[in-house]
Amino acid sequence: MSRRENTSLFHRGGPGLGLAALVLVAAAATPRAQAKTFLGGTPQSVSQTVQDAAQQQAAADYAQKVQDLINKTEASYHAGVDDYNANKLDAARMDFDSAVDGMLSSGMDLKNDPQLADEFDQLLSRINSLELVALKQGNGFSPKVEEAPVDAANDVTFAPDAALVSRVTAELKTTTSDLPLVNNEYVSGWIDAFANKPTLHAHLVHSLERAGKYKAMIQKILADNGVPQDLIYQAITESGFQPQVLNRRSGAGGMWQFMPFGNYGLARNGYFDERFDPVKSTIAYAKYMKYLYSQFGDWYLAMAAYDWGPGRVQHVVARTGYADYWELYRRADLPAETKAYIPSVIAAVIMAHNPQQYGLTDVTPDPAVTFDTVTTDYAIDLRLVADLTGSTVADIVALNPALLRLSTPNDIPYDLHIPSGTLQEYKDRLQNIPEEHRASWRFHVVKAGETLDQIADTMHSHASEIAEFNELKPAQPIEEGDELVVPVAASPTFRGSQRYTLRRNDTLVTVADRFGVTVEQLREWNHLKSSRVAPGHSLYVSEPIRLAPTSRAARGRHSRRSSHTSVHSGSSKDHTSAKRSGAAKRSSGKKRAR
Incomplete structure (x- = not known):
C-alpha cells in the first residue's frame, strides 16, 4: 500500500454512506431476476438485508474511528518531533504525552485491535528511542551526526x-x-x-x-x-x-x-x-x-x-x-x-x-576501527575503563556506540570494546578493584609533581581514603608512575525499598539512569503497563519488599540478583572491609612503574 493508509469506500474522504444508500447499492448489485425478491420479498429477507447493511455501516464507522485516532496520534507525535528537533524539549514532551494520552483515553481496545495495538507499540518505541538517544547525547561524549x-x-x-x-x-x-x-x-x-x-x-x-x-x-x-x-x-x-x-x-x-x-x-x-x-x-x-x-x-x-x-x-x-x-x-x-x-x-x-x-581522488579513508573485547557481567563506569586502559572517555564511547549510558549493565553480559593491545593491562589493573565498586571508583597513574590531595580533588575522593586503600605510609610519598585505586563514593542507595517522587521532565529512562536500574525493572516493580509517567507519581526505584509474595512474583524477583541493596557511604570503614575481604587482593601496597 502507499504511505497514506488505504481507506475503504465507506470512509474515504468523510462520513460513510447512509443505511438506505447501502441497501440501494446492494440492490443494484443484485441480478435482475432477484431484484424483485430483494426489494419486495418477504419481511424476513428484507430484515436480513437491512441487518447486513447495518453491520457494514458499523464496521465502516469503526474503521473510520480507528483511522481518525491514528491520524490524531500521528499529528501529536510529529509535532513533538518538530519541537524535539528545535530543542524545545518541554514542548516535545507535552506533545508526546498528548499522543499517548489520546490513545489511552480513547475508550478503544488498544490490546485486541491489531491496527491500534501496532500503532501504540510503535508510538512508544519511537518516543523511547528519542529519549534514549537524548540521554546518550547528553553525556557530552557522543559525536554530532549529519543528515543522510x-x-x-x-x-x-x-x-x-x-x-x-x-x-x-x-x-x-x-x-x-x-x-x-x-x-x-x-x-x-x-x-x-x-x-x-x-x-x-x-x-x-x-x-x-x-x-x-x-x-x-x-x-x-x-x-x-x-x-x-x-x-x-x-x-x-x-x-x-x-x-x-x-x-x-x-x-x-x-x-x-x-x-x-x-x-x-x-x-x-x-x-x-x-x-x-x-x-x-x-x-x-x-x-x-x-x-x-x-x-x-x-x-x-x-x-x-x-x-x-x-x-x-x-x-x-x-x-x-x-x-x-x-x-x-x-x-x-x-x-x-x-x-x-x-x-x-x-x-x-x-x-x-x-x-x-x-573528484574523489583526495578522499583518505579513516583507519580501520580495531579493539580488544572483554565480556562484562558487572557494572563498570566508562571513566574507570578509560583510566585502566590509559585512554579517554571519548575513545571508549566511540568504541562502544551501542551503550546508552556511561556504564555497562549489571548482571547482563555485555561485550565491552577497549583499545587494541590493552586487554591484559585492563585485566591486571581491574582485579584490584572490588566488583561492587567498579561503577564509581577510579584508577590513576601518578604524574610527575602530583600530590595525593590533588588527585583526590580531581577525582572527587579523599586523600586519607586513597592512602588507606592503597596501604600508603606517610613516610612513603607517591612517585611518578605509581598506580593507585581511587575510592569514590557512589550515588547513595538504601537497603530495602526506596521510592522516588517524579518531577517535571522525568521519564522512566532518566529515573532508571539516576538510580542505576533498568526501565524493565521500574515497570515490574511498579506494575506499569506503559512508559508514561506523570509528575508527582511515586515510584519504587529499588526492589520493593512485599509481604506474602505469590510464587510467580517470587520467581520473577529471585531470577536476577539485585545490585542495589548494599550501602556505600564513602567512609574508610567500608574501604577497609572490602580490602580485608580479599576481593581486592594486591601483590603490594602500590605498584611502581619504572
Missing part, C-alpha cells in the same frame, strides 16, 4: 541532462560491480547532485572517509552471508557510515537504520541498543537483505523493500503486475523517499568505483 541524503530527498530536483546520461552510461562499460548497475536520468541526476551540490558532496566525501573504519568488517560479513559486496554503499544513503544516527521522525537508528520494533535479532534495553553496534547491526542487515532478495529475486526491489517495507512493495507489485523497480518508479507507485533511495545508492557505487571522474 534520503532525509533531504524532497529538496533534490533534477533537470534532464542527456549528455551526462550518455557519459555515465559509457563509464559503466568499464565499471566492475557485483550489483546489476544501470544508468538513467534518475541515477545521473543523483550523480550530478553528489558532485555539484555542496551539502550532498560533503556528505559523500565524509561517508567515504568514515567507510574506512568499517569497510573490512562489513565486506567480510556481506561475503559470509552471500550478498553483493557493493551493498556496502547502501550505508552512504542510510547513515553515511555513522553508527549513532537516529532518524528523529521515524525512530530508525544506527548505521543501517533499523526501526525500534521488528525481529532483527538486535537487543534493546535501558543500557544498550544493538542497532548502534556496527558489527551486530551489519550482521542483521546482511541477513535481512538476503531474506528480501529471496522474496523478490531482484536487488533493486529488495532495497526498495528494505526502505519502504516488504509488505508495501509486494502489494504494489501485485496491484500493478510489474515486478520491476524502474517501472514502478515511472508509474509513480512509490513514495518520494523510495524513489530517491535506489538511484542514490547506485550513484554512490558508480562514483566510488570511478573516483578520478568525480
